[in-house]
């Protein structure tokens with residue numbers, strides 16, 4: 001089957017088998033390995049990307065489901081070599097240890113802030129509930145998210 005979609009702002013197409021997942025296509029066909037492969041059963045959130053602005057576990061999305069849609073991965077957040085404010089905040093607040101959860105976590109935070117630029121701590125916890133981190137204990141992650149001033153060009 002032929003699938004066409006926007007990937008980090010560029011139109012792409014792929015001749016795919018229907019059982020291929022978006023996660024595997026991103027990593028193996030487009031070499032976008034920032035999207036991490038964890039459980040592959042929808043439990044850990046390491047594979048989170050945005051589909052039409054909503055955070056989705058890409059291991060659970062069959063490639064055909066993104067036909068005609070817009071997919072954004074962690075690589076799509078960097079503009080002109082500049083990190084996104086979410087990425088900068090994670091670094092500044094030491095919210096990264098092994099880093100395996102970080103790309104997926106950042107994508108869920110982007111989906112949250114695009115909808116709600118000033119979330120409460122409870123809203124933040126709810127938004128990242130599907131992103132498991134086995135290193136940080138979440139405190140620095142929540143602190144990083146609370147420190148972000150969302151809005152402006154570099155947040156797109």
Ligand code: FES
Nearest residue numbers: 038039040045059
């Ligand atoms: S790899 Fe997709 S949710 Fe864990």
Ligand code: FES
Nearest residue numbers: 097101133134135
């Ligand atoms: S920093 Fe290691 S899993 Fe989150």
